[in-house]
Amino acid sequence: MRQTELSEFFRVTGSSGSIKREMKRKHGHLTPKSTNKFQIKVTPKKTDSPSKMDNKRPSNLSLSQVQKKLRLDSEDSENDSINLTQPYAPMDFDLEKIYHEKHFDIEFGSVVMSMCEEVKRLKPSENKHVQQLFSAFYNTLSMPINCAYFTVEELNVLRLMMGLSDDAKILLARLLKWKESWYRVKKISGMIEVNFTSASFQELVDKGIFDCDYETDQMSVVLDLLLVDELKSICKRMKVPHTTRKPKMILELLKIDGKKKSMFAGMKAPSAALKKVIEETVGSCVRVSVQTWSLIKRLLTLLYPIQASDKSLTDVFRILNEVFYEQRVYPDLPEERFPIFRNRQCLMEYVEAKTTLIKITDAIVKKNWDLIRDLGQLAFNKLEPAFKSQTKLDVPSHVRRFDATYVWGKVVWSSVDAFKKEKVEGIATATKFLKALIANKNIIQGKIGRWYGELAMIEMSHNKDLEASVALTKKALTEERLSPVDVAEMLDRARKLVARKAGISSQSKELMKQLIKDREEEFVVVPQEVTVFGIRMDSEFTTGTKSVWRVKNEASTELMSVEMVAMKHYKTDGYNCAVHCEGKLPVTIFAALLWDEIYGISIPGAFVCPYQTAPLDLFGSQFYLNRREAIDKKFSYYEQLDVDSLSEIMYENFITYREYFSLMSNNLVEDGQDFKDIVTCLGVKAVVGITKMMAKNYSQWSAGFPDLIVWNSGKKKCRVVEVKGPGDSLSVKQKLWIKNLMELGVKTEVCLVKAN
Incomplete structure (x- = not known):
C-alpha cells in the first residue's frame, strides 16, 4: 500500500454529527465466554468520556480527520462473522516458483476479499492510540495477500477487535504498547489517566482478547506486581524477613509457595494461605491474552516486516503515527x-x-x-x-x-x-x-x-x-x-x-x-599525513570516548572536538568550507545520482512495505546485478557530462528528495548550494566512481568514509580528511576508502591531531 493510501484512510468529510450511532454486536459465538467475572469497584469519571482522551492534535490536522469514531458503518452485514462452513484454508505460496518466474498474480477467495472490504470501512478515531492500532489493521488487512495468512477463526477474532466499544478499544490499544505482562486493574486507569468501568474490561475478557485468571501463571510473575510496601506487609503476615530488598522478599515468599502440604489436619497449606493473601492485596488483574499477542505480532509483522531487532512494537506504532502526521514521508x-x-x-x-x-x-x-x-x-x-x-x-x-x-x-x-x-x-x-x-x-x-x-x-x-x-x-x-x-x-x-x-x-x-x-x-595504502597540535583537556571534559581540545584564538580560547581542531587548521590553509560528513556524504551522493534506479525499479521482494528507506536487495550482492542495464546506462550518460552539468542535476535531485525519509541525509549540509559545491569540487570522475562503489557493494562502502570534506568553491578545490587523535589508528574500511579515493584522483590525507 502506498503512503498516500494511509492518508486516504483518515481523510473523512462531513459534519461532526453525521455519524453518531452505536452498533450493538453479538460476537459471543466466535470465542468461548470466560467464566471469570470481574468484581471491580471503579467510579466512572463524570467529566470527560474516556473516548475523548488524547484528542490533542497538531494544528495541521483538520477537524474532519478526528471527529468520527473508529467503528464499522451501519451498512455492515448483520452476520459479522465469516461463515465457518466455507471451504477455506490459509494460502500456501510456492515461493520458489513465484521468484523464479518473477511474477505473482493470484485470485483470492470470498473469505479473504470480504475481510478486505470490511476493514476498508473503518473510520478514524479521536483517540490517537486507537487510531494507530486500527490504521495498522487497515493497512495490513486491506491487502488480500496479508489476509491469506490467517485462518477463518483468526479473521473473526480480528473482526471482534474492530467491533469493540470505544473504551474497550482504548484499553486494548494502550496495553498493546506495554510489555507482555499482567496489570492490576485498579492501577491501569491511573496509568492511562482515564477511569474505565468494569464493563470495558469484562467485554475484552468475554471475547478472549484479555485474560484475567492470573492464578494460572507463575507465582513469581504475580509477586512482581506488588509494591515494596505491599510485599513487606505480606512478608509480615507470613512471618518471613521483610526488611530486605524486593527480590529477596519475593524469594522468601516463593519458598512458602513451594510448600504445598498442610502441616496439620484441617489447616491450609502454606502455599494456599499465601495465595489468599496475595489475591486480597493484588485484586483483579488483566493481560492481553497470548492468542491476541500472537495475532497482533503477526499482523504487525506483515505490515512492517523490516522491524529492526532493537525496536519494539511501540516503535512500529510510533512510525505509523509519524507517517500520519507527515513527520515521516517515505519515497x-x-x-x-x-x-x-x-x-x-x-x-x-x-x-x-x-x-x-x-x-x-x-x-x-x-x-x-x-x-x-x-x-x-x-x-x-x-x-x-x-x-x-x-x-x-x-x-x-x-x-x-x-x-x-x-x-x-x-x-x-x-x-x-x-x-x-x-x-x-x-x-x-x-x-x-x-x-x-x-x-x-x-x-x-x-x-x-x-x-x-x-x-x-x-x-x-x-x-x-x-x-x-x-x-x-x-x-x-x-x-x-x-x-x-x-x-x-x-x-x-x-x-x-x-x-x-x-x-x-x-x-x-x-x-x-x-x-x-x-x-x-x-x-597497502600510504596516505599523505599532516600534523596539527592542540592542548588536550583532562578526562573530566571528555564526552564518551571523544577527546576534547583547547585551541587559543586571538581573542579567546575554545573547547572543541578533534574534528573541529582539524577543520580550523584547514580553514587557515585556504579551505573556507568544511563538513563533518563521514558516511553521510557517499550515501547521499549515491542516492542523488541513482534515485530513480533505487526507488523506481520494481524487483520482486525488494519492497515489502511502504515504510522502507531502501530496497532490501541493496544490502546484499544483487542490487547492481538486478538493475545493471539501467544503472550502466545512467553511468554512461553522467560520465559524458561536464562537472557543471552534473552538479546542477545532483543539486536538483538533492533539494527535491532531501525531505523524504530515505537514504539521503537531510542534515549533511545547510543548503543545496553547499552540496552542489561539493560535487563541483570532487569532479565527475570521483562522483561517478564513488557511486559505482556504493552500487556494487553498499554494505561495505556505506561505512568507513573519512571524517571530513573541506573545500573552496571559488577555487574548485577540496580535500577529504580522516582525523586521528592520539592512540587512534586507521580501520580496514578507512584504509580501503582512502586507497580508492586516491585512485579516483581525490586529494585524501590523514590529519594527526597531537597534544602539545
Missing part, C-alpha cells in the same frame, strides 16, 4: 508486492524467531549473559532439524532474510560472546556453534567472514590449537567468497600466527607467509 515506492512467507506456519515461525532476536538484543545491552546463553541454545536447537535435512529456501537472498532459519542463525551468532565468558564449557559451546554455522552456510546465510575470524581466534587464543587456526585461515582466504574487510582481518590473523614461536609448524608458518604475500598488496 514513492513500486506498488507491486510479492509474498515473503510461504504460509501461515512459516509466518508464525518467523515471528517466534524475530521475537527471540529482539530479546537477545535487549539482553546484550543489559549484559544478561545467562539469558543470552539460554536464547542462543534455544536457537541452536531450533536449527538442528534444518542442519539434518539440509533444506534450503531457493529464493533471492533478500527474501531469505524472512525465513526463520536466517533469524535463528543471527541469534546463535549473537550468543557466541556470552559463551566465551565461560572458560571451559562455554568455549566448547561457542566452538560448536561456529563450526555448525560454517558447515551450514548454504542453509543459513550470514556473516561467513566473521564466523571464520571468530572461530580462528578461539582456536588460537582459547583452545591453543594453532594448527586448527591455520587451517581455518587458509580455508577462508582460498575457498570462501569474503568481503575485502574480511580478507584484511583474516590476513591480520595470519600475521599473528606467523609471529608465534611455538605451537605451529614451520610448514604452516610458510603457508601463512605465502597467503600474506599473495593478498597484502590489496590493502
Whole structure:
C-alpha cells in the first residue's frame, strides 16, 4: 500500500454529527465466554468520556480527520462473522516458483476479499492510540495477500477487535504498547489517566482478547506486581524477613509457595494461605491474552516486516503515527508486492524467531549473559532439524532474510560472546556453534567472514590449537567468497600466527607467509599525513570516548572536538568550507545520482512495505546485478557530462528528495548550494566512481568514509580528511576508502591531531 493510501484512510468529510450511532454486536459465538467475572469497584469519571482522551492534535490536522469514531458503518452485514462452513484454508505460496518466474498474480477467495472490504470501512478515531492500532489493521488487512495468512477463526477474532466499544478499544490499544505482562486493574486507569468501568474490561475478557485468571501463571510473575510496601506487609503476615530488598522478599515468599502440604489436619497449606493473601492485596488483574499477542505480532509483522531487532512494537506504532502526521514521508515506492512467507506456519515461525532476536538484543545491552546463553541454545536447537535435512529456501537472498532459519542463525551468532565468558564449557559451546554455522552456510546465510575470524581466534587464543587456526585461515582466504574487510582481518590473523614461536609448524608458518604475500598488496595504502597540535583537556571534559581540545584564538580560547581542531587548521590553509560528513556524504551522493534506479525499479521482494528507506536487495550482492542495464546506462550518460552539468542535476535531485525519509541525509549540509559545491569540487570522475562503489557493494562502502570534506568553491578545490587523535589508528574500511579515493584522483590525507 502506498503512503498516500494511509492518508486516504483518515481523510473523512462531513459534519461532526453525521455519524453518531452505536452498533450493538453479538460476537459471543466466535470465542468461548470466560467464566471469570470481574468484581471491580471503579467510579466512572463524570467529566470527560474516556473516548475523548488524547484528542490533542497538531494544528495541521483538520477537524474532519478526528471527529468520527473508529467503528464499522451501519451498512455492515448483520452476520459479522465469516461463515465457518466455507471451504477455506490459509494460502500456501510456492515461493520458489513465484521468484523464479518473477511474477505473482493470484485470485483470492470470498473469505479473504470480504475481510478486505470490511476493514476498508473503518473510520478514524479521536483517540490517537486507537487510531494507530486500527490504521495498522487497515493497512495490513486491506491487502488480500496479508489476509491469506490467517485462518477463518483468526479473521473473526480480528473482526471482534474492530467491533469493540470505544473504551474497550482504548484499553486494548494502550496495553498493546506495554510489555507482555499482567496489570492490576485498579492501577491501569491511573496509568492511562482515564477511569474505565468494569464493563470495558469484562467485554475484552468475554471475547478472549484479555485474560484475567492470573492464578494460572507463575507465582513469581504475580509477586512482581506488588509494591515494596505491599510485599513487606505480606512478608509480615507470613512471618518471613521483610526488611530486605524486593527480590529477596519475593524469594522468601516463593519458598512458602513451594510448600504445598498442610502441616496439620484441617489447616491450609502454606502455599494456599499465601495465595489468599496475595489475591486480597493484588485484586483483579488483566493481560492481553497470548492468542491476541500472537495475532497482533503477526499482523504487525506483515505490515512492517523490516522491524529492526532493537525496536519494539511501540516503535512500529510510533512510525505509523509519524507517517500520519507527515513527520515521516517515505519515497514513492513500486506498488507491486510479492509474498515473503510461504504460509501461515512459516509466518508464525518467523515471528517466534524475530521475537527471540529482539530479546537477545535487549539482553546484550543489559549484559544478561545467562539469558543470552539460554536464547542462543534455544536457537541452536531450533536449527538442528534444518542442519539434518539440509533444506534450503531457493529464493533471492533478500527474501531469505524472512525465513526463520536466517533469524535463528543471527541469534546463535549473537550468543557466541556470552559463551566465551565461560572458560571451559562455554568455549566448547561457542566452538560448536561456529563450526555448525560454517558447515551450514548454504542453509543459513550470514556473516561467513566473521564466523571464520571468530572461530580462528578461539582456536588460537582459547583452545591453543594453532594448527586448527591455520587451517581455518587458509580455508577462508582460498575457498570462501569474503568481503575485502574480511580478507584484511583474516590476513591480520595470519600475521599473528606467523609471529608465534611455538605451537605451529614451520610448514604452516610458510603457508601463512605465502597467503600474506599473495593478498597484502590489496590493502597497502600510504596516505599523505599532516600534523596539527592542540592542548588536550583532562578526562573530566571528555564526552564518551571523544577527546576534547583547547585551541587559543586571538581573542579567546575554545573547547572543541578533534574534528573541529582539524577543520580550523584547514580553514587557515585556504579551505573556507568544511563538513563533518563521514558516511553521510557517499550515501547521499549515491542516492542523488541513482534515485530513480533505487526507488523506481520494481524487483520482486525488494519492497515489502511502504515504510522502507531502501530496497532490501541493496544490502546484499544483487542490487547492481538486478538493475545493471539501467544503472550502466545512467553511468554512461553522467560520465559524458561536464562537472557543471552534473552538479546542477545532483543539486536538483538533492533539494527535491532531501525531505523524504530515505537514504539521503537531510542534515549533511545547510543548503543545496553547499552540496552542489561539493560535487563541483570532487569532479565527475570521483562522483561517478564513488557511486559505482556504493552500487556494487553498499554494505561495505556505506561505512568507513573519512571524517571530513573541506573545500573552496571559488577555487574548485577540496580535500577529504580522516582525523586521528592520539592512540587512534586507521580501520580496514578507512584504509580501503582512502586507497580508492586516491585512485579516483581525490586529494585524501590523514590529519594527526597531537597534544602539545
